[in-house]
Amino acid sequence: MKLINHYLLLLPLIIFNSCNAQKKEKNVVSLKDSYKKEFYIGTALDVNQIEEKNAKEDSLIKKQFNAITAENIMKSMFVHPSKDKYDFAMSDKFIAYGEKNNMFIHGHTLIWHSQLAPWMAEIKDVAEMKAFMKNHITTIVSKYKGKIDSWDVVNEALNEDGTLRKSVFLNTLGEQYLVDAFKLAAAADPKADLYYNDYNNEEPAKRKGNIDLIKKIKEGGGKIDGVGIQAHWRLESPSIETIEESILAYSALGLKVAFTELDITVLPNPWDLKGADVNQNFEGSAKMNPYPDKLPDSVQVKLAERYASIFKLFLKHQDKISRVTFWGVHDGQSWLNDWPIKGRTNYPLLFDKNLKPKKAYQNVMKLKDTKE
Ligand code: G3I
Numbered sequence: 001m002k003l004i005n006h007y008l009l010l011l012p013l014i015i016f017n018s019c020n021a022q023k024k025e026k027n028v029v030s031l032k033d034s035y036k037k038e039f040y041i042g043t044a045l046d047v048n049q050i051e052e053k054n055a056k057e058d059s060l061i062k063k064q065f066n067a068i069t070a071e072n073i074m075k076s077m078f079v080h081p082s083k084d085k086y087d088f089a090m091s092d093k094f095i096a097y098g099e100k101n102n103m104f105i106h107g108h109t110l111i112w113h114s115q116l117a118p119w120m121a122e123i124k125d126v127a128e129m130k131a132f133m134k135n136h137i138t139t140i141v142s143k144y145k146g147k148i149d150s151w152d153v154v155n156e157a158l159n160e161d162g163t164l165r166k167s168v169f170l171n172t173l174g175e176q177y178l179v180d181a182f183k184l185a186a187a188a189d190p191k192a193d194l195y196y197n198d199y200n201n202e203e204p205a206k207r208k209g210n211i212d213l214i215k216k217i218k219e220g221g222g223k224i225d226g227v228g229i230q231a232h233w234r235l236e237s238p239s240i241e242t243i244e245e246s247i248l249a250y251s252a253l254g255l256k257v258a259f260t261e262l263d264i265t266v267l268p269n270p271w272d273l274k275g276a277d278v279n280q281n282f283e284g285s286a287k288m289n290p291y292p293d294k295l296p297d298s299v300q301v302k303l304a305e306r307y308a309s310i311f312k313l314f315l316k317h318q319d320k321i322s323r324v325t326f327w328g329v330h331d332g333q334s335w336l337n338d339w340p341i342k343g344r345t346n347y348p349l350l351f352d353k354n355l356k357p358k359k360a361y362q363n364v365m366k367l368k369d370t371k372e
Contacts, residue, residue, distance in 0.1 A: 031350075031361075032066040034368040038318040040104045042067030042325030044261065046333060050094045057329060060355050067104035067323055069260070070094045071335075074108055075115040080136055083119055088143065095147050104323065106260075107144065109152035109197065110137050111181045113167035121168055129172040134184060141188035150193035150322075152228060152260070153185045154178055158198055162209020178213060182222030190223075193322075197228030197260055202238050202246040214253055226256035226322060232336075233264050235299075235306050240313050247313075251320035259314070261327040263348035264306055265336050266291070266299050282341040289344040303347065304359035311364045330355055 031041045043065045050073070052058045072078065073090040080086050098105040111133065123129045141151065157178060159165050169177040185194050196217070201210045210227065217224045227250045229243075250257050268288055282288045291299070314321055328334045332353030336346040350361040 029365070030064045031364065032064055034365055035324075036066070038315060039321045040067035040323040040325075041065055042069060042104065042106065042323055043329050044069045044071040044108075044325065044327050045094065045097070045329075046071050047073060047090065049329065049333075050090065050097055052097070056355055060351065061329055062101055065103070065329075067106060067325060068094070068098050069106040069108045069325055071108075071328065072115070074140075075112065076120060076136070077115045077117040079140060080120075081117050086139060091144075095144060099147065104150075105148050106323070106325070107140075107148040107151040107192075108260075109155040110140065110185065111153065111157075111169060111177070112155035113165065113169065114156070116168070123168060123172065126172055129169065129177075130180075133169075133173075133177065133180060137181060137184040138188050141185050141192065145189040146191070148189070148192060150195060150226070150258075151185055151189075152197040153181050153194045153224075155197045156199065157196070158201065158206055158209050158213065160200060160203070160206055162205045162207075162212070164209075164213075175216065176220070179217050179220030179222045182217050182224050183220075186223040193225040193256065194223055195226040195228045195256075195258065195260075196224060197230065199230040199232050199261075201227070202229050202231075202243050204242070204245075207246055207249060211249060211253065214250075214255065224255065226258055228258045228260035230261040230327075231259045231263070232261060232327070233306075233310075234269070235264060235266060235302055240309055243310070244313055244317070247317045247320055251317075256322040257317075257320050258323040258325070259321070260323070260325050262310075262324060263327045263334060263336060264303060266295065266303055266347050267336070267344055270340055283343055285341075288341055291347070292345045295347045299347075300359050304363040307350070307360040308363040308367060311367050315367060326350065 035041050041064070043061060045068050048054065049057060049061060050070070070091065073094060079088060079091055095105060120132065123132055157165055157167065164170050164175060182194055185192070196210070196214060198206070198210060200206050214224060214227065229246060247257050268290070270282055270288065314324060326349055328349055330351040330353055331347050331349050334346055334348050336348050337344055350358055350364060352358055
């Protein structure tokens with residue numbers, strides 16, 4: 001009897017605690033849930049992630065992200081290895097992964113001068129290049145019509161000064177190739193959102209070139225829905241003002257703005273070294289790889305602050321931004337461990353190589369502190 005009385009006395013406390021636990025569980029939100037009203041939060045997937053090789057990594061991806069881009073496997077050299085042969089084995093798996101997990105699927109990329117199959121780089125004839133573009137774009141976009149939500153139709157067509165890059169496409173077809181690429185993609189899937197994607201296109205000279213390029217595509221009758229700013233950024237640059245000016249300038253053209261490959265390097269850059277010859281071999285140099293074991297707290301804090309100011313800006317302009325995609329899930333996977341110097345240890349993302357959220361993650365989440 002005494003025991004029952006005791007239990008009755010404790011009952012309100014037990015109920016309170018259990019409600020609180022449920023509420024807490026509800027509050028354990030993710031990036032994608034925190035930002036679901038503003039924009040998609042995406043990540044780039046490598047082959048192992050598409051094939052769900054690592055269960056811990058897989059559950060992190062599903063929990064945190066609602067948009068995916070293939071880091072490499074949809075590039076020309078992989079999907080179109082020879083003139084009469086397409087290989088969709090991996091891209092089919094990538095699409096299935098996105099569909100199964102109800103994710104926004106972004107296609108990267110149709111027309112890019114890099115990672116071309118060797119046979120493509122050999123095309124010199126105008127008619128042959130026209131035929132290639134038609135076949136390549138129509139085949140790939142039609143195959144995934146209604147499945148791929150948006151495409152990087154043309155990637156990195158600009159030089160840093162805003163002029164057009166002398167690629168195999170420009171050299172054969174002139175600037176008309178840009179208009180044609182967008183027309184062909186729109187014809188193959190009128191509902192997919194079509195993007196032009198580049199790096200450093202937030203910088204004034206390249207931005208101006210990018211704006212001219214967008215106008216050219218529109219004037220030529222191409223359908224273009226958005227611009228992708230890759231956002232391979234540094235701790236100190238670009239400035240928030242420069243990024244903001246770009247969001248405003250691109251959206252003033254009636255385009256959606258997506259941040260498509262976000263990461264922030266914390267390592268020294270060979271181009272910043274006075275008199276450094278970038279062709280010099282820096283591999284194995286301790287000076288160029290200062291944090292091989294652990295990121296010092298002071299830099300961890302800087303990275304977290306940098307991410308916070310960037311996401312603050314993204315929130316301010318949420319109505320203009322369609323998607324923010326990180327270029328990789330965790331630090332261990334980042335291309336920045338091997339570029340511009342091979343074999344370094346970089347820390348550019350929100351999760352460390354053991355999949356633990358970093359201070360930068362907490363900062364990005366804090367901006368959306370969801371008290372229910
Ligand atoms: O697949 C081979 C593998 O068989 C080989 O053993 C290994 C040895 O190095 O190389 C593997 O290929 C690498 C490939 O990534 C797949 O991992 C290439 O060397 C490497 O150069 C390639 O790098 C990719 C790079 O694009 C190529 O330009 C990066 O992973 C990828 O993150 C990067 O992504 C680009 C975007 O597509 C466009 N914007 C810039 C961004 C960063 O460069």
